[in-house]
Amino acid sequence: MSEEAGWSVHLRPSLAELRRYEVSLAQPRARLHANECPEPWPAAVMVEMAGLLQEVELGRYPDLAPERLRRLFAARYGVGPERVVLGDGSDEVIAMLLTALAGPTGRPSRVLVPDPSFVMYEHSARALGLEVHRVPLTAALELDPGAMRAALAALAPALCFLARPNNPTSSLWDAGLILALVAEFPATVFVIDEAYIAYAPGASLWASDRPANFVLMGTLSKVGLAALRVGFCVAHPALVDALERVRHPYNVPGPSAVLAEAALTRFHAAQEGMIARTIAGRSRLLEIMKKRLPGAFVFPAFANLVVVRLDPPAAAPRLTAALAERGILIKDLSRLTRLAGCVRVSVGTAAELDLLDEALGALAPGVLG
Ligand SMILES: Cc1ncc(COP(=O)(O)O)c(C=O)c1O
Structure with missing residues (x-):
């Protein structure tokens, strides 16, 4: 009997079909x-950033959820800080959403993803044993309105991830269609992933009166700060409450919080x-x-x-x-x-x-x- 034969029976079956993320x-x-x-x-900014790091007390835990950083994101979107959840990159925000909305025991949630899109939506969902359904994009790499509506109606997914602009296609899907889907399917949480929105100025779908099933997700990774691993989402307070229950304490490292705050203010x-x-x-x-x-x-x-x-x-x-x-x-x-x-x-x-x-x-x- 091989050494791992005993404990390996406990592995989640869904891991067998997953590949490790390799770069x-x-x-x-x-x-x-x-x-x-x-x-x-700029070199001068790097020097100032190095100075800021000297103030970080490495022996101490950072803030549970860095409040100043939360306030900065909240101000950007015109909401209170209680609407913002921070993650160790948006990869962690994705995992928190999937964990919180995984469904009652024995009835794993369904997750809808356009195909192709960012791989971690599907990967993290499968790792948790959730059911993932893909809806192919059109030949022009746009969202397919008929196929999306049919899938949303037939599957009633817990979550639908929509990256806008999308990776890997660089397309900017139709805003009217997305907002219509959010309104038509209130029992599905739509995660509008604006990781690349800085490169499509003026195209954000955020407005402070978006419905409760609209989640805006973002990251600092695509705007010069990938090394910090800072992601966030803006969500309805009830969903924020659920996400805060699954979020690990201290998930944003102290040095990252300090540098992210500076980047969003004095180095903006x-x-x-x-x-x-x-x-x-x-x-x-x-x-x-x-x-x-x-x-x-x-x-x-x-x-x-x-x-x-x-x-x-x-x-x-x-x-x-x-x-x-x-x-x-x-x-x-x-x-x-x-x-x-x-x-x-x-x-x-x-x-x-x-x-x-x-x-x-x-x-x-x-x-x-
Ligand atoms: C659409 C999209 N969302 C999220 C991410 C992950 O970002 P983060 O570095 O914040 O985990 C990526 C990374 O490539 C991405 O392409």
Whole structure:
């Protein structure tokens, strides 16, 4: 009998079908695979941030839920701090929502996700043994109104996650449709994930009178602070109460809270500059892709990432591998629903985009053919 044969009978069966989340550990010349804000913080800001860290008492627990940070997010959305829940990244907020809304014992909740979308919605739901249903996007990578309505009506899911803009497609789904679904299906909690909203200025779906089944989720990870792991949601007070019951105490590390507060206040202008440069970088990335891949279809981009469909479809893994050999990491999406032949390229710094431009210009003829 193998050593683990005894205890392993207790493993959740749903884990067997899950894969570990893996990312490349290589030190690439261009990181165009992770949807981060590529722009570095100005050197003077980094010096001030280092000074702030000296004030953190490392031997003490941080705040249970950093109140100043909660207030800053609350002020941004025009609500009281009691409407805000903080997470160790929005990944943790996703897990809290799923845990709180998992359903009564023996009747696991259903979760609806458009397909393709951010993988952690499905991954975390499956890890908890919840039932996940996918609704394919249209060929234009938009939400499918008929299929969404049919699935919501037939399944009555506890949760429906809608990323806007969406990852990995960079599409900005129809606002009117989403608000209509939220109104038509009040027994489903709609999580509107605005992780990338900084790259679609003015497009937020938030308004302070949204109904009780509307949750706004956000993160600092895509705006220059991925290392901090700070995510949040704004929800109805009754749902906040449920989330606060499952939230681990001290889930936002003290150094992260201090740096996040500073970024949202005194360094806000610097951050806005980084975002504006990234939006300009996106325009350049779109131009590079159109110029260097003339036979390809470049989808409209609303996040800090661009999706390109290559022809023939087999060129997607070939291009990804050829660029990786040159130290440029992009993501091959070709196995995902609706994304045959597609690659995803995140916006890089000017230097990273130069490298990409040059590498695409120097591709061996067989890579794209
Ligand atoms: C749509 C979307 N939501 C949430 C996240 C997770 O963000 P965080 O770093 O806050 O956990 C990502 C990360 O890629 C994402 O693409």
